[in-house]
Amino acid sequence: MIALDRARKVFNQGKPNEFVALHETSLEIEADRLTVIRGPSGSGKTTLLSLIGCMARPTSGRIHVLGREITSLPERFLTEIRRKTFGFIFQQFNLIPGLTALENVILPAYPTGEKRSSLENRAAGLFELFDLKSKTRSRVEWLSGGEAQRVTIARALINDPAVVIADEPTAHLDSKLSREFMDTMGRLRDGGRTVLIASHDPLVYEHPAVERVFHIRDGRIDGDGR
Amino acid sequence: MASWIERQKNVLDFTLSSLLRRKGKNLALLAVYTLLVFLMASVMLATSAIRKEASIVLREAPEMVVQRTVAGRQDPIPVAYLEKIRDIAGVVSSDSRLWGYYYDPVVGANYTLLVPREEEPAPGTVAIGAGVARVRTASAGDTLEFKTTSGDIRELAVGDILSTDSELAASDLVLVSAADFKSIFGAADGLATDIVVRVANPRELQTIALKIAERLPDARIILRDEMLRTYDAVFSWRGGVLALLLFGVVLAFVIVSWDKASGLSQEERREIGVLKAVGWETSDVILMKFWEGAVVSLSAYFLGVLLAYIHVFFFSARLFAPVLKGWAVLYPQFRLIPFIDASQLTALFFLTVVPYAVATIVPSWRASVTDPDAVMKGIR
Amino acid sequence: MTRRTRFFGLFMLSLLALFGLMAAHAALSVRGAGPALREEALLVRRLELTDLCLSTEANYTRHLSLADFHTAFQDHPLALEHFPSGALLGPSPHLRRSHGQLD
Numbered sequence: 001m002i003a004l005d006r007a008r009k010v011f012n013q014g015k016p017n018e019f020v021a022l023h024e025t026s027l028e029i030e031a032d033r034l035t036v037i038r039g040p041s042g043s044g045k046t047t048l049l050s051l052i053g054c055m056a057r058p059t060s061g062r063i064h065v066l067g068r069e070i071t072s073l074p075e076r077f078l079t080e081i082r083r084k085t086f087g088f089i090f091q092q093f094n095l096i097p098g099l100t101a102l103e104n105v106i107l108p109a110y111p112t113g114e115k116r117s118s119l120e121n122r123a124a125g126l127f128e129l130f131d132l133k134s135k136t137r138s139r140v141e142w143l144s145g146g147e148a149q150r151v152t153i154a155r156a157l158i159n160d161p162a163v164v165i166a167d168e169p170t171a172h173l174d175s176k177l178s179r180e181f182m183d184t185m186g187r188l189r190d191g192g193r194t195v196l197i198a199s200h201d202p203l204v205y206e207h208p209a210v211e212r213v214f215h216i217r218d219g220r221i222d223g224d225g226r
Numbered sequence: 227m228a229s230w231i232e233r234q235k236n237v238l239d240f241t242l243s244s245l246l247r248r249k250g251k252n253l254a255l256l257a258v259y260t261l262l263v264f265l266m267a268s269v270m271l272a273t274s275a276i277r278k279e280a281s282i283v284l285r286e287a288p289e290m291v292v293q294r295t296v297a298g299r300q301d302p303i304p305v306a307y308l309e310k311i312r313d314i315a316g317v318v319s320s321d322s323r324l325w326g327y328y329y330d331p332v333v334g335a336n337y338t339l340l341v342p343r344e345e346e347p348a349p350g351t352v353a354i355g356a357g358v359a360r361v362r363t364a365s366a367g368d369t370l371e372f373k374t375t376s377g378d379i380r381e382l383a384v385g386d387i388l389s390t391d392s393e394l395a396a397s398d399l400v401l402v403s404a405a406d407f408k409s410i411f412g413a414a415d416g417l418a419t420d421i422v423v424r425v426a427n428p429r430e431l432q433t434i435a436l437k438i439a440e441r442l443p444d445a446r447i448i449l450r451d452e453m454l455r456t457y458d459a460v461f462s463w464r465g466g467v468l469a470l471l472l473f474g475v476v477l478a479f480v481i482v483s484w485d486k487a488s489g490l491s492q493e494e495r496r497e498i499g500v501l502k503a504v505g506w507e508t509s510d511v512i513l514m515k516f517w518e519g520a521v522v523s524l525s526a527y528f529l530g531v532l533l534a535y536i537h538v539f540f541f542s543a544r545l546f547a548p549v550l551k552g553w554a555v556l557y558p559q560f561r562l563i564p565f566i567d568a569s570q571l572t573a574l575f576f577l578t579v580v581p582y583a584v585a586t587i588v589p590s591w592r593a594s595v596t597d598p599d600a601v602m603k604g605i606r
Numbered sequence: 607m608t609r610r611t612r613f614f615g616l617f618m619l620s621l622l623a624l625f626g627l628m629a630a631h632a633a634l635s636v637r638g639a640g641p642a643l644r645e646e647a648l649l650v651r652r653l654e655l656t657d658l659c660l661s662t663e664a665n666y667t668r669h670l671s672l673a674d675f676h677t678a679f680q681d682h683p684l685a686l687e688h689f690p691s692g693a694l695l696g697p698s699p700h701l702r703r704s705h706g707q708l709d
Contacts (some may be wrong), residue, residue: 083504
């Protein structure tokens with residue numbers, strides 16, 4: 001489904017602070033599975049996710065998404081693929097303050113030119129699903145940690161993506177919420193989506209819903225379990 | 227088309243929320259911007275109104291005025307010169323004019339004393355302009371004192387007060403009889419202030435003027451055309467202090483725009499990163515930034531021009547009065563007529579709205595083409 | 607359409623409406639000023655005036671078109687401009703054309 005072919009990422013190439021975030025990596029993420037990339041901080045997990053999620057280009061090597069090579073695509077097409085194929089859940093939530101939960105959720109779809117009312121309907125469905133109905137018109141600053149987390153999940157799903165990517169999603173959650181989060185991810189996978197999570201939290205990679213774990217250390221994939 | 231409109235509406239909505247999030251800063255920006263537009267528009271509106279009124283009203287000015295210069299200064303012209311002018315072919319009439327400046331020590335104002343050719347006031351009476359009446363709080367029936375060159379005081383009774391409609395032309399005028407004029411200024415009989423000439427064919431004006439210049443070597447000639455062009459030039463924005471004022475305002479604009487263009491705050495950068503990460507293209511981000519600039523500059527433009535209009539045409543450009551008035555005591559209270567020059571307002575629009583909208587896009591362009599993975603890392 | 611967008615839309619529309627009102631007011635005022643302007647023009651003709659009374663500070667700011675090169679410096683060659691309005695109201699274009707035919 002998503003394949004990396006000797007993908008490599010170097011930052012500040014040619015400058016004194018040059019740094020190889022990801023050494024030549026080849027791996028395959030299978031469709032409709034819940035995969036975890038496990039490793040300590042600074043291991044290159046985030047870089048790997050960026051490359052997979054079309055958020056950055058590899059310095060060398062190739063990346064295939066749904067059978068299509070995306071490495072050499074112009075930015076415009078890349079963004080379109082990113083918007084249609086991937087939904088992101090960030091470590092720091094990255095919700096826009098001053099906007100309501102609803103507005104944050106439909107934000108990714110603003111540039112598509114879809115009618116606002118239809119966007120709000122779609123969002124309403126997601127709010128139902130994640131038990132956020134009462135918080136639709138609340139400003140995101142007033143949400144609890146768990147509620148904000150659920151809003152970011154809803155936002156990731158607004159464009160009905162095939163792949164959900166989460167970067168250290170449980171970093172700011174307690175164990176109960178972490179478990180709930182992983183349950184939700186499992187349900188998404190059951191609903192026919194591919195889920196990819198980067199985390200060094202045992203509550204994540206030891207969750208029963210997880211099907212594949214890749215270990216990453218110092219920019220290299222170590223081995224993979226399961 | 228409908229989806230294009232929806233896209234604009236959605237992006238605009240996000241832009242507005244973004245602006246409202248930094249309400250204080252953006253309101254201050256709007257205020258400054260509006261003030262700059264207000265100043266520029268006020269100058270534009272006031273100068274074009276004066277220019278237009280001058281061009282209409284001074285069309286009735288004398289076709290030619292002949293002065294005499296001695297040692298580089300204007301000197302009284304001998305009445306005998308009239309003969310030398312009258313027999314030039316094409317001259318319909320040539321008459322002497324009696325007028326001069328009178329400094330009134332009572333209030334410290336300067337008046338223009340003039341002997342009118344028609345309806346000369348009876349000796350002992352004067353007609354005064356509205357400005358004079360104001361400054362001396364005089365009304366019909368009051369007397370005004372004039373000091374003569376021989377040291378006597380001459381009391382003249384106020385007859386008519388010239389209408390306030392003509393303040394722009396006649397505010398400081400004091401119309402006197404020839405006899406009173408001569409006794410106040412001690413003018414000798416054979417001399418006049420200058421000569422006005424009327425010609426049969428306006429196209430011959432230059433030729434006749436040349437002939438007069440030949441016959442009267444100490445004469446200086448001013449044509450009506452030149453009088454009209456004076457006001458056109460003085461009140462065009464390319465001249466004098468007005469240009470300086472405009473330059474100052476444009477400089478202020480540049481500073482405000484530069485401040486905008488020189489960079490984004492950390493927060494703004496992060497916001498762009500999030501937008502890119504959730505699927506906004508570079509062009510969407512640029513669109514948002516454009517709206518950000520347009521909202522502020524469009525509002526500032528309309529508000530500024532409206533306020534300038536009210537300032538110039540309802541309050542007679544009160545803010546500029548001190549500049550024109552200077553140290554003078556007598557200042558005409560004129561109500562300008564709103565001759566609006568649409569091309570000027572359009573030029574102002576392009577001068578203010580466009581640069582600012584562009585200036586807002588410039589710093590964001592760089593941030594928006596960067597890969598959004600910086601967001602994933604958490605921008606420090 | 608959100609409340610924000612609606613409010614902004616209304617705001618811009620009202621500004622545009624005021625702008626229209628301003629243009630209408632200007633047009634009406636210009637038309638209405640006809641008689642006053644004619645009267646003023648008649649006065650200029652009757653009294654043979656050559657300048658507008660914009661400033662009564664100095665003779666070269668009062669009668670702009672009649673002022674000559676030397677008036678401003680009549681007291682002394684180094685008598686630089688000391689009247690505020692003289693800085694604003696510069697010399698007429700026909701003065702700056704030196705050695706003109708009629709000088």
